[in-house]
Amino acid sequence: MTDEAQFEHASNFEKGETSGNVRLGKLESMYEELFAEVIEDGVITLDERVQLDKMADNFGLDRGRLRRLEAALQAAYEAQHKVVIKDMSFGDEAPPQSIAPLEPATDQRTLALERRIKWLEGRLADVERELEDARAHISVEVDFSDVTTEKEVPEDDPADLMRRLRIDPRDEPSLRALLRLYQKANDHDRAFCVAGVLSFIGAARPDEKEYFEKRRVVGLIRPRASVTPDAWRKLLAHPDEEPLIGDIFAVVVGAVLIGRLSALRRDKQLPKPDPAKKHDPAVSTLQAVRCFSWASAILGMGHSMFYVDTDFDGFVEMIPAVPPASKLGAKALAGRSAAELAFLAGRHLAHFREEHFVKLLVPSAKGLEDIFLAALSIGNPGLPLAPHVKEQVMPIARAIEPIMEPAHIDRLRGHFLRFVEEGGRTNLARWATSVDATCARAGLLLANDLGAASNVLTLEDKEKAAEAVNDLLVFVLSDRYAKLRRQIGVAVEA
Secondary structure, three states: OOOOOOOOOOOOOEOOOOOOEOOOOHHHHHHHHHHHHHHHHOEEOHHHHHHHHHHHHHHOOOHHHHHHHHHHHHHHHHHHHOOOOEEOOOOOOOOOOOOOOOOOOOOHHHHHHHHHHHHHHHHHHHHHHHHHHHHHHHHHHOOOOOOOOHHHOOOOOHHHHHHHHHHOOOOHHHHHHHHHHHHHOOOHHHHHHHHHHHHHOOOOOHHHHHHHHHHOOOOOOOOOEOOOHHHHHHHHOOOOOOHHHHHHHHHHHHHHHHHHHHHHHHOOOOOOOOHHHEEOOOOOOOHHHHHHHHHHHHHOOOOOOEEEOOOOOOOEEEEOOOOOEEEEOHHHHOOOOHHHHHHHHHHHHHHOEOOOOHHHHOOOHHHHHHHHHHHHHHHOOOOOOOHHHHHHHHHHHHHHHHHOOHHHHHHHHHHHHHHHHOOOOOOHHHHHHHHHHHHHHHHHHHHOOHHHHHHHHHHHOHHHHHHHHHHHHHHHOOHHHHHHHHHHOOOOOO
16 A cells, blocks of 8 residues: 555544444353364263363353353254264263254244244235236336436436436436535535546536535545444445344354354364464554554444465455454555555454354355244244255254353344244345445445445456445435434535
């Protein structure tokens, strides 16, 4: 990076509560490491049990909770390796058991919910067919070819202009009409954002470009406040990111992380970063690392340790650990502008939020579906599942449930009821895509530069970049973005 960026906040910056990070007990993670080594040969001996109990006592850990942790790790191991671990350390005492296999529901409340779900599924199928028929009819009967001519663009209807721009955020006549509307209303920040979009797509006229450049911040933003938890959900999250899905994943993500760590350690695949390459973002002298400390304060999140690895040919990736760490690669350490680093930092940290983090651990849609169903089955053990689905889901449920506290189980029960009330259906592939969009929006908020965001997205995946950038253009033009800028204190005043 050629310029010496100043990753600083405003002098009156108010840092809000730190929230959203994945939480896991440090001592329990140490116990998990020892237990993973113990079960590696498929047998727990009496001597190994004494060793485990001694460590638990030394660290003051609750044995009941640790027994549940062991049951979870054991279930995950058995599911992955198709074996049964022999626990010879309890003598005549039966070892702790995880949850029992799901049985068909018998209580009237669950049966009523099942009937309701079945009816809703049928109704939803009917509505989807009707919607497809309506879309086909519209595509034949309606011709939109002339709606973008400038003389037909409504000058006094911002809602209609935004509807057009959500379909095509590069529609120059609509952008230009919206800019004039905001200028007349003296809404300088909204006008600045529209002028920024026109400049980015190369369509700004001289006066529009001058309006944008005159108000453009030189260097990085210096906000006066951090993003609140409420703003994350209501302003920063993509509209397709269903909050309830993230709430469910947030409850189980700690257990999933423990299982992932244990599996990697058993298979000798757990990354072991070089301690000499570790950097604390709060005190590091590297700009790429300092950027993450600056970004975490603005996003209202904590920050973990970072490792710098010039042999890694990438930007930044998660390292599974407790707490999770990050590795910065060659593409982030050289040749990046301050705005590009800010985009990378914001996007990466947003993936670390507890409602998003499961996607880093289990990136496939099928894996997310299995974990989601396992979480629902813990919330309602009578959840009806097809035999082939139950075969996939039950080992995961047995691995997750023993680790969880009673409060977590209660939260899952509440989330299950909400899920049923809201229709009992979701699209996890769409949710995963919307999480990526949310994280990119967090990056853009910090970068304050569409060009920087576009550069990073294009370097990563040129084919997918255009769609991702278009979503950012829609976000920049939205009410949500304007409210968010005002909330953190970076909106243009005049």
